[in-house]
Amino acid sequence: MFNRKDLEAWLAPQKIEGKGPEKVSSVVIDSRQAREGSLFVALSGERTDGHRYIEDVLEKGACAVLVKAEWMAENGSLVDKWADKACFAAVEDTLLGLQDLAKGYRDSFKELTVVGVTGSNGKTTTKEIIYSILSRSGAAVCNQGNLNSDSGLPLSVFNIREHHRYAVLEMGMNRVGEMASLARVARPDLALVTNVGTAHIGMIGSRQGIAEEKKAIFSHFGKKNIAFVNESDPFTEFLSRDLPGKVVKYGPQSLVDYEFVRDEGIYGQTIRLGGRDVRFPLPGKFNVLNALGAVAVARELGFSEEDIVAGLENCGGQFGRAEVVQGETVTLFRDCYNANGDSMAASLELFAGSDKGRRKIAVLGDMGELGEESPAVHRAVLHQAESLSLEGIFLLGEEFAKALEAEVREERNVSVRSFVDFEELQAVLLENIRKNDLILLKGSRTMALERLSEPLLKH
Numbered sequence: 150m151f152n153r154k155d156l157e158a159w160l161a162p163q164k165i166e167g168k169g170p171e172k173v174s175s176v177v178i179d180s181r182q183a184r185e186g187s188l189f190v191a192l193s194g195e196r197t198d199g200h201r202y203i204e205d206v207l208e209k210g211a212c213a214v215l216v217k218a219e220w221m222a223e224n225g226s227l228v229d230k231w232a233d234k235a236c237f238a239a240v241e242d243t244l245l246g247l248q249d250l251a252k253g254y255r256d257s258f259k260e261l262t263v264v265g266v267t268g269s270n271g272k273t274t275t276k277e278i279i280y281s282i283l284s285r286s287g288a289a290v291c292n293q294g295n296l297n298s299d300s301g302l303p304l305s306v307f308n309i310r311e312h313h314r315y316a317v318l319e320m321g322m323n324r325v326g327e328m329a330s331l332a333r334v335a336r337p338d339l340a341l342v343t344n345v346g347t348a349h350i351g352m353i354g355s356r357q358g359i360a361e362e363k364k365a366i367f368s369h370f371g372k373k374n375i376a377f378v379n380e381s382d383p384f385t386e387f388l389s390r391d392l393p394g395k396v397v398k399y400g401p402q403s404l405v406d407y408e409f410v411r412d413e414g415i416y417g418q419t420i421r422l423g424g425r426d427v428r429f430p431l432p433g434k435f436n437v438l439n440a441l442g443a444v445a446v447a448r449e450l451g452f453s454e455e456d457i458v459a460g461l462e463n464c465g466g467q468f469g470r471a472e473v474v475q476g477e478t479v480t481l482f483r484d485c486y487n488a489n490g491d492s493m494a495a496s497l498e499l500f501a502g503s504d505k506g507r508r509k510i511a512v513l514g515d516m517g518e519l520g521e522e523s524p525a526v527h528r529a530v531l532h533q534a535e536s537l538s539l540e541g542i543f544l545l546g547e548e549f550a551k552a553l554e555a556e557v558r559e560e561r562n563v564s565v566r567s568f569v570d571f572e573e574l575q576a577v578l579l580e581n582i583r584k585n586d587l588i589l590l591k592g593s594r595t596m597a598l599e600r601l602s603e604p605l606l607k608h
Contacts, residue, residue, distance in 0.1 A: 150174060150307065151254060156188075156213065156238060159253025160246055163218045164239040167232040170212040176250065176307045177206075178300060185210035190247045191217070192300065199243070207231050213238065215246050244300060251303030252334045255316075258309060264446060265335050267320045267328065267366050268343025268379075269359065270492050271439045272297075274431065274470060275343050276319040278443035282452060282460030287314040297321040302331050315450075320366060323352050323518065328365035339449065340366045341377035341399075341442055345384040346491040350522055360384040370394045377445055379438065399445035400438060410437050414503035415473050415482050415587075420461070423454060427461050432471050433499045469599055471496075476606030478584045480504075485590040485598040488516045490526040493591060494533055500589045501537035507587045508540040512578065512601065514592020515546025527552035531565075539563050541581060545574050545596055575601060579608055 150173050157165060174186030180202035183189050189206040191199030191214060200220050204227065207214070213236040221228065221239035228237050240246035255263070264283075266276045273295075280291040290313045292305040297319040309316050318335050322328040332340075345360040353359050364387070367376050374394035378385050380403045389396045401407050408421035417430040420437060422444070429440055440461055447457050469486030482503075484496045493516065501509060511534055519526050527548045534542050535556075544553060544567040553567045568574035578601070582588065588605060590598040 514596030
C-alpha cells in the first residue's frame with residue numbers, strides 16, 4: 150500500500166520515531182483487526198480511547214501507529230520499547246490524520262475514476278447499482294457495509310488497489326461540515342445526490358441545511374467534474390447552481406429512452422429502456438430512480454448498453470435493504486437497515502400494494518435522529534400505516550408508543566399494538582402470525598428488527 154516516505158509526505162507528522170515501515174498492508178481503527186503489517190490509528194471517542202490498545206496492536210505485528218502528539222510526549226518509554234519494530238507518527242488530531250493519509254493514498258492513483266454518492270435516501274442502493282454496472286467492464290471497488298462516515302470513508306479508500314479502474318464511494322453525513330471533510334478525502338470525479346430528505350434533520354436543523362451539506366460533495370469540483378442530480382427533487386436547482394463542472398439531471402424525463410416500468414411488487418420490476426425489457430430485481434418505484442441515476446453515470450463513463458443492462462439485472466439487495474426472505478411458512482420483507490419518514494412511507498406503500506390476497510403485517514420500529522420533528526414524523530407514519538390494507542401493525546419503541554397515545558381513537562380499521570420491550574413484541578407477534586403471511590420489518594438501525602428474522606422464518 151505505502152511506506153514511510155509516503156507516510157511522512159501525506160501526513161506531515163509533528164514527530165515520527167521508530168523503525169520503518171517498509172510497507173503498510175492495512176489501515177485499521179479497531180485494535181481487534183490489527184495484524185502483521187497494519188497501521189493502527191488511535192482514535193479517541195466517547196466510549197473508548199484507541200491509545201489504550203497501542204501495545205496490544207504492536208504485539209499483533211502492527212508496523213506503525215498514528216497517535217496524538219500529547220500521548221507521544223507522555224509515553225516515551227513505550228515508544229523506546231518498540232522503536233526497533235514499529236513506527237510512531239504523532240499528530241494533533243488522529244481523525245484528521247487518518248483523513249490526510251486517505252487523501253494522499255487516493256491521490257496516488259492517477260488513472261482511477263472516483264464516483265461519489267450521497268443523499269438522504271437511496272445512497273447505498275444507488276452505490277451498489279453503479280458498482281454492479283462498473284464491475285462489468287472494469288475492476289471496481291466500493292464501500293463495504295456502512296463505511297461511509299468521517300472515519301469509515303477513509304478506511305474504504307484504503308481498499309483501493311493498483312488494478313482498480315473505478316471506486317464507487319458512498320458518502321454519508323450526520324453533522325455540519327462532515328460532507329466537506331469527506332469530499333476532501335474522496336475528491337470524486339463524478340458525484341451523485343439521490344435526494345434531500347429529512348434524515349438527520351435533528352442534527353442539521355432544516356432541509357435547507359441538509360441540502361447545503363449534501364452540495365458539499367461537489368466542493369472540490371473543477372471544470373472536468375460531473376454532478377448528477379435527481380430531476381424531481383425540490384432542491385435540484387439549488388444543487389445545480391454555480392457548479393464549475395457539468396451538471397446532468399437524471400430521471401424518467403431526463404433519460405430520453407426510458408419508456409415505462411412494470412411493477413412486480415416486492416419482487417422487483419421490469420424497466421423498459423431503449424426498446425428492451427430490463428428485469429430489475431430491486432422493488433419500489435424509488436429504486437427505479439436510483440437505477441436511472443446509475444444508468445446516467447455509466448453512460449457518461451462510456452459503458453455499453455449491454456454492460457448497463459447486465460449490471461441492472463444482476464444487482465442484488467443488501468442486508469436489511471428491501472430484502473425478500475422466504476421462510477418455511479411466512480415471507481419477510483426486510484427493510485430494517487435504517488429508517489426515516491421518507492423511507493418508511495415508501496416501504497409501507499410498496500409493501501401494502503404487493504401480493505394481493507395475502508395477509509400483511511407491518512412491524513415498525515422507532516426512527517432516530519429526527520430531533521424536534523420526531524413526534525410529528527412518527528404520527529404521520531402511523532397514520533399512513535393505519536390507512537393501508539394491513540392485517541396488523543406492531544410498533545416497537547417509545548416514539549411510536551407516544552404517537553399511538555396521541556392518536557387515540559374509539560375504533561380503528563386495523564389492529565395496532567405498541568411495545569417498548571422487544572421480547573414481549575416477539576412473543577405476541579409469533580402468536581398472531583399465520584401460514585403464508587407477508588411481514589414487513591422496518592425501523593432504524595438502533596431498533597435491530599432483524600432479530601425477529603430467525604424466529605419468524607422458523608415459525
